[in-house]
Amino acid sequence: MMPVYQKSLGDTVRKARHKAKLSQSELAEVLGIGLRTVGDIKNYRSNLTMETLYPLIRTLNIDPADIFYPEHSDTTNGAAAELKAKLATCTEAEAILLNEICEAALRTLRSPKSYSVYKQK
Structure with a gap:
């Protein structure tokens, strides 16, 4: 084997x-x-x-x-793999800024109020 x-x-x-x-x-x-x-x-x-x-x-x-x-591996999730590839090309400064933006976006998307609006779409 x-x-x-x-x-x-x-x-x-x-x-x-x-x-x-x-x-x-x-x-x-x-x-x-x-x-x-x-x-x-x-x-x-x-x-x-x-x-x-x-x-x-x-x-x-x-x-x-x-x-x-x-x-x-991200091979089954095209969007995650694409995002990962884009992040791999970032400078450290860009990655720090994008990390903060991503955290804020995820908090918003995952909040109960946003979740109900997001789920309706």
Whole structure:
């Protein structure tokens, strides 16, 4: 039986590679690894070293949590995944401001009065 991390690694890398519009051979070239290694990742047979995993995650802009905690992945919730991707591009100052705005918006949306109006729409 394959370890869970091999499946989540393979699935996450495949999705990120397609999103980046990279072929397997292009990814191998960018990372300086063999095409066979990329194929092993795709086929859930890889046991990567940090020397390979770190640049792979950085190159494809993968959230490590998607690999190590796939049960918490946002892949089923398009809006949350889109928001997460936007936040990943923010500066620290922007993230601080957006966090305050988000907290205020959530308090408003979750208040009993707003909830009844929101639910009617």
